[in-house]
Amino acid sequence: MTAPAHSEPAHRRILLVDDMPAIHADFRKILGGPAPTADFDAFEQALFGEPVVAPAGAAGFELDSAYQGQEALACVQAALQAGRPYAVAFVDMRMPPGWDGVQTIERLWQVDARLQVVICTAYSDYAWHEVLERLDARDRLLILKKPFDAIEVSQMADTLTAKWQATRQAMQHASTLETQVRARTAELEAANRQLQQELAERQRTSAQLQLAASVFDNAMDGIVVTDERSCILSVNPAFTTLTGYTAAEAIGRKLSLLRSDRNEPNFYREQWNLLLQAGRWTGELWNRRKDGEVFCEWLNISAVPVTPGQPARYVGIFNDVTALRRQDDHIRHLAFHDPLTGLPNRALLLDRLEHAIDGAARLGEHLGLMFIDLDRFKQINDTLGHELGDRLLQEIAHRLRQQLLESDTAARLGGDEFVVLLEHVQDPQALGTLAERLITSLSRPVVVEPHTMQVGATIGIACFPEHGLRATDLMRQADAAMYAAKSAGRGCWRVGPPSPGGPTD
Known part of the structure; x- marks a missing residue:
């Protein structure tokens, strides 16, 4: 080359x-x-x-x-x-x-x-x-x-x-022209973007105001705006729906318009002091509607950020939780009770057993725990159907309550298994007498027209502190004693052997 x-x-x-x-x-x-x-x-x-x-x-x-x-x-x-x-x-x-x-x-x-x-x-x-x-x-x-x-x-x-x-040369000239056009276009686009940004900002502000107004008017929750003296400045339609007060009736009046006598005397003063200090308060309170009905509401009050010199504003958002509050006790009951018999379930039984053990250990008392298994229940349930089987279990629960003191607990663990917790036992030897009485009561015929049903009962007994110092130990010993009774022929009771961890060890 x-x-x-x-x-x-x-x-x-x-x-x-x-x-x-x-x-x-x-x-x-x-x-x-x-x-x-x-x-x-x-x-x-x-x-x-x-x-x-x-x-x-x-x-x-x-x-x-x-x-x-x-x-x-x-x-x-x-x-x-x-x-x-x-x-x-x-x-x-x-x-x-x-x-x-x-x-x-x-x-x-x-x-x-x-x-x-x-x-x-x-x-x-x-x-x-x-x-x-x-x-x-x-x-x-x-x-x-x-x-x-x-x-x-x-x-x-x-x-x-x-x-x-x-x-x-043509390409270079075209490139020069393109560069000039791009530069001028960039200037025009920059100016256009600036105008668009200003327009978009105005549109965004307008849209935000429209959205805020739409939310305020269409919210399902009640909304109320007050000044720093709790004087009502504005309310939404949901406020009227929940309280019965129209905007004309509420605006200009204080929030005490809704006050009821269900709250503590200093409740509102403490609420307002906390709001002034922290800028927010959230909680549950009882208020009164225009017609005098008391209702429970969940309220969130927040201070509105303002620039220096502007008056303080507070926004309260609330909804009616009366039905939820009334359901709370029912839900709590369902969580800790057997839905068929109404007796405490395993969770509540264990909680009560733990507390009973703590109390008995502190006072030097005895506890009794009985595991009860119904004999022949499965045969009745399979033969006559679950509906009659459920009626039978409800009657068994009723008879258990009749035989126990108010301080005692009868619980259903599931199926045909029941447990009895006996507190303040003076003489553990007397538990056998109660077991005999329970077997007799539960073995009586149950009549659900046109059927007459009869089951037996087998019981295992454990005592605190003789058979264990912990709830799990007592449950295990009572269960073992019940199976020992079943092996002995059913319709009888047995007491578990002393635990190595018991006081006789």
Whole structure:
């Protein structure tokens, strides 16, 4: 590869790609490059039919040489990196042993798509239509057949470099215009954005005000706005629905309008002091409607942030939780009681047993725990159905309550299993007497027309502290004693063995 000249303008740069040195010498004569040596005179005659003479005005091109496609690709890449790309490349079709012309052109256009290409050939392995199909030629590909005509080569080089330069100038001018247009557009867009932001801010403020008004008017919760003296300034429709007071009746009056006598005497004063200190108060209170009905409400009062100099405002949001409050006791009952019999369930039994153990340990008293399992209940339940089985369990629960003191607890663990907790036991030996009485009572027939049902009862007994010091120990010992009674024939009771952790150990 010959060294590129440095004195010619970039737009006159031409790359010749041919494996024959004689061709390079002839092109330099035609395009004004260095004069060829006498070694190439014979080739000139063969290619042009006569000695090559540079046409008038052909000087001024910067001609570089490459003898293989790979070398040509390196030249194009180096020219692009230097910022001085080639305008035209003359490419031979046959250049053994490397790439042929088509392969070379494909790779040159991959790195420089603006490069003008002239195919120079006397023989080709491709038909012209095959070349066009393979190459994305557009308006950047011409063909020059050997032998060359010097005038044709010169005019082609001059025209193609001029075209390349004109295209480049047009692109540069277009780029300059685009830059100016982008700058002006950016200025206009910035101004437009500023206007849009101002408009959007106004619209956003308006929308927020409309939304706040819509929320205020359509909220299901009651909303009341007061000043720092608790004087009502505004109420929403839900306030009227919940309290019975219209806006005209409430505005201008104090919140004490709703006060009831269900709260502690100092409740409202403490509420308002906390609100003034913390800026917020949340809680439950009882108020009175216009018709005198007392209702429970959940209230959240917050101070409205204001700028210095503006009067203080407070917003109260409340809803009626009377029904929830009334349901609370029922829900609590369901959580700790058997829904069928109303007896305490396992959770409540364990809680009471833990407290009873603490009290008995403190006072040095005894406790009794009985596990009761009904005999033949499953047979009745499967034969007569669950509805009658449920009626039977309810009667069993009733009979258990009748046999116990008010301080004692009868619980249902599930199915046909019941537990009795006996507090303040003076004589643990007397537990056997109670067990006999329970077996007799539970074994009496139960009549649910038209059926008469009868079950038996097997009881296991554990005592505190003899059979354990913890609730789990007593439960386990009573359960084991009940199974021992079942093994002894049912319809009887047994007492668990003393625990290793008991006081007799």
